[in-house]
Amino acid sequence: MPQPVIPLSADLAKKYRQQRHGALTLYGVAMLLWLSIFAWLLYEQYRQEIHSLETRNAARADVVTEWTQGVFAQSGQALLGIAELVELQGMPAQGEPRVLQDALRNRSRYVDWINDIGVIDAEGIIQASALNTGQVGRDLSGSSFFQVFRDQEDRTELVTPLYSTSNDDDYYLYQARRLTRDNGDFNGIVVASISPAVFERALQRLGLSDGESIALVDGELKLIARLPALDDPITTGWQVDSPETLAMIEQGAEKWSLQLISPLDKRKRMFHMQWIEELPLLVVVGEDLQLQLAGWRQRAGVLAGFMLLIALLGAWGVRHYLNRLRFEHRLHQGEAELRISATAFQTHLGMLIADAQGRILKVNETFTRITGYSEADVVGKSTRMLNSGRHEAAFYRKIWRRVQSTGSWEGEIWNRRKNGDVFPEWLTISAVYDPQGTLTHYVATMSDISERKAAEQEIHQLAFYDPLTGLANRRLFLDRMEATLKEVTRHGRFGALLFIDIDNFKQINDTLGHYVGDQLLQHLGRLMGQMLRETDTLARLGSDEFAVLIGGMGKSREHTAELAENIAQKLQDVIQQPITIEDNLLSVTASIGLTVVSDYASSVDDYLQQADMALFQAKSSGRSALSFFDPTMQAELLARVRLENELRQALANEEWRLHYQPQVDQDGRCIGVEALLRWEHPERGLVTPDVFIHLLESTELINPVGDWVLETACRQLAQWARQPAFAKLSVAVNVSALQFRQVDFVGKVEAILQRTGAPCHKLKLEVTESLFVEARDDAREKMLRLKQHGVRFALDDYGTGYSSLAYLAHLPLDQLKIDKSFVQQVIESKANAAIVESTIALAKSLSLEVIAEGVASDAQQTWLLSHGCRTYQGHRYGQPMPLAALETQLTTEHAS
Numbered sequence: 050m051p052q053p054v055i056p057l058s059a060d061l062a063k064k065y066r067q068q069r070h071g072a073l074t075l076y077g078v079a080m081l082l083w084l085s086i087f088a089w090l091l092y093e094q095y096r097q098e099i100h101s102l103e104t105r106n107a108a109r110a111d112v113v114t115e116w117t118q119g120v121f122a123q124s125g126q127a128l129l130g131i132a133e134l135v136e137l138q139g140m141p142a143q144g145e146p147r148v149l150q151d152a153l154r155n156r157s158r159y160v161d162w163i164n165d166i167g168v169i170d171a172e173g174i175i176q177a178s179a180l181n182t183g184q185v186g187r188d189l190s191g192s193s194f195f196q197v198f199r200d201q202e203d204r205t206e207l208v209t210p211l212y213s214t215s216n217d218d219d220y221y222l223y224q225a226r227r228l229t230r231d232n233g234d235f236n237g238i239v240v241a242s243i244s245p246a247v248f249e250r251a252l253q254r255l256g257l258s259d260g261e262s263i264a265l266v267d268g269e270l271k272l273i274a275r276l277p278a279l280d281d282p283i284t285t286g287w288q289v290d291s292p293e294t295l296a297m298i299e300q301g302a303e304k305w306s307l308q309l310i311s312p313l314d315k316r317k318r319m320f321h322m323q324w325i326e327e328l329p330l331l332v333v334v335g336e337d338l339q340l341q342l343a344g345w346r347q348r349a350g351v352l353a354g355f356m357l358l359i360a361l362l363g364a365w366g367v368r369h370y371l372n373r374l375r376f377e378h379r380l381h382q383g384e385a386e387l388r389i390s391a392t393a394f395q396t397h398l399g400m401l402i403a404d405a406q407g408r409i410l411k412v413n414e415t416f417t418r419i420t421g422y423s424e425a426d427v428v429g430k431s432t433r434m435l436n437s438g439r440h441e442a443a444f445y446r447k448i449w450r451r452v453q454s455t456g457s458w459e460g461e462i463w464n465r466r467k468n469g470d471v472f473p474e475w476l477t478i479s480a481v482y483d484p485q486g487t488l489t490h491y492v493a494t495m496s497d498i499s500e501r502k503a504a505e506q507e508i509h510q511l512a513f514y515d516p517l518t519g520l521a522n523r524r525l526f527l528d529r530m531e532a533t534l535k536e537v538t539r540h541g542r543f544g545a546l547l548f549i550d551i552d553n554f555k556q557i558n559d560t561l562g563h564y565v566g567d568q569l570l571q572h573l574g575r576l577m578g579q580m581l582r583e584t585d586t587l588a589r590l591g592s593d594e595f596a597v598l599i600g601g602m603g604k605s606r607e608h609t610a611e612l613a614e615n616i617a618q619k620l621q622d623v624i625q626q627p628i629t630i631e632d633n634l635l636s637v638t639a640s641i642g643l644t645v646v647s648d649y650a651s652s653v654d655d656y657l658q659q660a661d662m663a664l665f666q667a668k669s670s671g672r673s674a675l676s677f678f679d680p681t682m683q684a685e686l687l688a689r690v691r692l693e694n695e696l697r698q699a700l701a702n703e704e705w706r707l708h709y710q711p712q713v714d715q716d717g718r719c720i721g722v723e724a725l726l727r728w729e730h731p732e733r734g735l736v737t738p739d740v741f742i743h744l745l746e747s748t749e750l751i752n753p754v755g756d757w758v759l760e761t762a763c764r765q766l767a768q769w770a771r772q773p774a775f776a777k778l779s780v781a782v783n784v785s786a787l788q789f790r791q792v793d794f795v796g797k798v799e800a801i802l803q804r805t806g807a808p809c810h811k812l813k814l815e816v817t818e819s820l821f822v823e824a825r826d827d828a829r830e831k832m833l834r835l836k837q838h839g840v841r842f843a844l845d846d847y848g849t850g851y852s853s854l855a856y857l858a859h860l861p862l863d864q865l866k867i868d869k870s871f872v873q874q875v876i877e878s879k880a881n882a883a884i885v886e887s888t889i890a891l892a893k894s895l896s897l898e899v900i901a902e903g904v905a906s907d908a909q910q911t912w913l914l915s916h917g918c919r920t921y922q923g924h925r926y927g928q929p930m931p932l933a934a935l936e937t938q939l940t941t942e943h944a945s
C-alpha cells in the first residue's frame with residue numbers, strides 16, 4: 050500500500066497537542082454553557098410555578114374578602130335599622146324593652162349569621178337583647194369596645210377582634226354602632242355578635258383542593274375559622290404564632306405573599322395574606338409547597354438525568370475524537386504499516402481499510418464482533434454490502450463528496466449486520482494519500498451506538514411522557530400547545546383544549562388502593578387514546594387530570610365548539626364504560642372543561658387558565674358535566690358573588706315582597722291565590738324569582754327567605770279570615786325541597802301558624818316532584834304531621850319531572866297542578882293535549898283535585914273544562930299582583 054504524506058514530526062506533535070487541547074477546552078466550555086442553561090431553565094420554571102401559585106392564592110383570597118365584607122355590610126344594615134328605631138322611639142325604660150326586643154328578634158331571625166343583637170345604654174347597661182333576655186341589666190361599661198364609643202365622639206362603627214364571652218365560653222366577633230340623642234350626645238350602642246361558625250360554613254362552600262388551606266384570622270392573630278379543620282387544641286381563638294406574619298404587619302403591608310411553615314399543621318406553604326378593608330380581619334390562603342412543586346421537582350430530576358447523559362455523551366464523543374487524533378497522529382508519524390495496523394487494530398473501535406474504489410482490504414476483530422462478518426466474508430467486496438437501506442443514495446453521495454473535499458467524514462449511520470439486523474453506528478472515514486497526493490486508501494472506524502440510542506430514547510420518554518400511562522406529560526403538552534397556537538394563527542383553523550377530571554377518583558384510591566387507581570388511569574388513558582386521532586395530543590397533567598389538544602378543527606369558532614363538544618361527549622361515553630379491576634367492577638364519570646383555541650391574542654397560559662375555569666364550572670355543576678369557557682364566564686362568576694351578597698342585603702333590608710295570583714273555579718270565581726315572591730331591588734326595580742331562586746337554593750338562603758314568605762302569607766291569610774269578602778280564599782305557598790328537608794320544618798310551620806293565627810286548612814303548600822327523589826318516607830311523615838293540622842298539599846309542575854305513579858299513590862297529596870308548559874300548547878299540540886288529558890284522568894283515579902296553571906285564553910279553559918278540569922290559574926284571570934291590586938280586583942268582581 051502506498052505511504053501517506055508525512056510532515057515533520059515536531060510540527061505534527063505540536064499540531065496534535067493543539068488539537069487535543071482545543072477539543073478538551075471546547076468540551077469544558079460546552080459543559081459550562083450547558084450547566085448554565087440547565088440552571089436557568091430550572092429557575093425559570095420554579096419562578097413560574099411560584100408566580101401562578103401566588104396568583105391563584107390571591108384570587109381565592111379576593112373571593113373570601115368579598116364574601117366577608119358582604120357579611121359585615123349586611124349585619125351593619127341590621128344595626129343601622131335598630132339605631133334608627135332607637136333614635137326614633139328613644140331608649141326603652143328599664144324593664145320595658147318589649148318593642149325593642151321584638152325588633153331585635155326580627156333582625157336576628159332574618160340575618161341568619163347574627164347570633165344575638167342587643168342594645169346598651171349610655172351607662173353601659175344592657176337594655177334589650179334578641180335572644181339572651183337574661184342578660185338585660187348587665188353592666189358592660191368596663192368592656193373595651195363600649196369605652197371606645199364613649200371616649201371617641203367621632204367613632205360610629207366598630208368591629209372587634211374575637212372575644213370570649215364569660216357566660217358560655219364561646220368566641221364571637223362583635224359589630225357595634227353608636228347611638229346618639231337628638232342633640233348629638235352619646236346614647237349607647239347597638240351590638241351584634243357573629244359566631245365564627247358562620248365563616249367556617251362559608252369557607253366549606255368554596256371547596257378545597259389537596260394541600261390548600263384557607264383561614265380567617267383577627268387583628269390579634271387569633272384564629273377565627275380555618276379549612277381544613279384541625280384537631281384540638283387548634284380551634285377558634287388559637288393564637289397563630291408566626292413571627293414572619295407579625296413582621297409584615299408591623300411594616301404596614303396590606304397584602305403580601307410569603308413561604309413559611311404553617312404554625313398550625315407544620316406544612317410548608319406558599320401563603321397569600323391580605324387585610325379586609327376597614328375590618329380587623331386577615332384572610333390567609335395557603336397551598337402546600339411540597340405538593341405544588343412536585344411536578345417541578347419531577348421535571349428537575351428528569352432534566353438532571355438528561356443533562357448528565359448529554360455530558361457523558363459529550364465525554365464519549367471527545368474520547369472518540371482524541372482516539373482518532375492519536376491514531377491519525379501515529380499514522381502520519383510514518384510508523385510501519387504493520388505496526389499501525391497492529392496498534393490500530395487492537396482498538397475497541399471496529400476498523401476497516403478499503404482501497405480507493407471502496408473494496409475492503411482489511412477489517413479488525415471488533416469489526417467482526419460488531420457486524421458479524423469475518424475478514425474472509427468481506428475482503429474484496431464493496432463497502433456497500435454494509436448498507437442498511439435506511440438512507441437515500443443522496444446521503445451516501447454527500448458523505449463521499451465530503452471525504453474527497455476535506456479528507457474525512459464522521460457521523461451517525463445505520464448499517465446492516467450479517468444476521469440482517471439494522472443498527473446505528475458512529476462512523477469516521479479518513480482518506481489516505483500518497484506523497485504525490487493521490488488517494489490510495491480509506492480508513493474507517495466504527496462503534497456500535499445501539500445502547501446509547503436506546504438510552505437516549507429512554508431519556509426522551511422520561512422527559513416528555515408520563516411514566517404511568519405513557520401519555521404526553523405537561524412539558525410535552527405545553528410544547529404542543531405552542532405549536533398548535535402557531536398553526537392556528539398561520540392556517541386560520543381553530544383548535545380546542547379539553548381538561549378532563551375523573552369524578553371522585555380520590556375515593557377509588559382511598560377505598561380500593563393505589564394499585565387499582567393506577568390500573569384505572571392506565572385503562573382510561575388507553576381508551577381515550579383509541580378514541581382520539583393520532584394528530585391529537587392526549588396528556589396526563591396530574592393525578593386524575595387529563596388534557597386533550599386538538600388542532601386544525603373548524604374555520605369558525607361556533608363550528609369548532611360544536612365539534613369539540615361532540616368529542617368531549619364521546620370521551621365521557623368511553624370513560625363511563627364499566628371495567629373490572631382486581632375483581633372490582635368500576636364505573637367512573639368525568640367532568641370536562643373546554644375552550645376554543647383561536648389565535649396568538651391569548652397565550653398558552655391564558656388558554657390553560659380558561660380550560661381550568663371551565664373545568665371548575667363543570668365540577669361545580671355536579672358529576673359528569675361538560676362546560677365551555679366563554680369570555681363572560683369570569684365576569685359571571687364575579688356577578689354571581691355580587692348577586693349573592695345583594696341577596697343577603699335584601700334579607701337584612703327587607704326588600705322582599707309577595708305578589709298574589711288568583712286561582713279560579715269554572716265560573717271564574719276566585720277561590721284562592723298563589724303567593725309568589727318578588728324582590729324589590731333598590732336599582733333594578735322588581736325582580737322575578739327565575740333570576741335568583743336557584744342562587745337562594747344553592748346558598749341555602751332559601752331557608753330564611755322561605756320562612757319570611759310563609760310568615761307573610763300566613764299573616765295575610767289570618768287578616769283575610771277576619772274580612773267576610775275574602776274569608777274563603779286559600780293561599781298556596783311554594784316550598785322548595787331544601788326548605789322542606791330542614792329537620793325542624795314542621796315545627797317552623799306550626800310556630801308560624803300559631804303566631805299568625807292563620808286558618809290551617811286554608812294554607813296549601815306547593816311542593817315539587819324533586820322532593821320525593823330522596824328520603825321519600827321522611828317527606829311523607831312530615832306531610833302527615835302537617836295534615837293533622839289541616840294543612841293541604843299541591844304537587845307543582847306536574848309532568849315536567851319524574852312523574853312516577855308510585856310516589857303519587859304513596860303520598861298524602863290533595864291537588865295536582867298541571868304545568869303551564871303543557872297547558873299553553875293544549876290546543877295546538879296533540880302530544881300536550883294527551884299529557885293533560887291523562888294527568889286529569891290520573892288525578893281523578895287517585896281522588897286528587899286538579900288545577901291547570903298558565904291558562905291564557907278562553908279556548909284553553911273550554912278545552913280543560915270539557916276534559917274534567919274545573920280549577921284554573923293563569924294570565925286569563927290575572928297576573929301575579931301586589932296585595933292592594935288583588936283586593937281591588939276581587940272587590941270589583943264581587944260587586945259586578
Ligand SMILES: Nc1nc2c(ncn2[C@@H]2O[C@H](COP(=O)(O)O[C@H]3[C@@H](O)[C@H](n4cnc5c(=O)[nH]c(N)nc54)O[C@@H]3COP(=O)(O)O)[C@@H](O)[C@H]2O)c(=O)[nH]1
Nearest residue numbers: 725726737738739758783784785845903904905923924929
Ligand atoms: N321556593 C319558592 N319558589 C318560588 C316562590 N315564589 C315563586 N317561586 C318560583 O319561582 C318560579 C317563577 O315564579 P314566577 O316568576 O312568579 O312565575 C309564576 C307565574 O307568574 C307564572 N305564571 C302563572 N300564570 C301564567 C301564565 O298564564 N303565563 C305565563 N307565562 N306565566 C304564568 O308561573 C309561575 C308560577 O309557577 P308555579 O309556582 O309553578 O305555579 C316558579 O317556579 C315559582 O314556583 C317562593 O316563595 N318560594
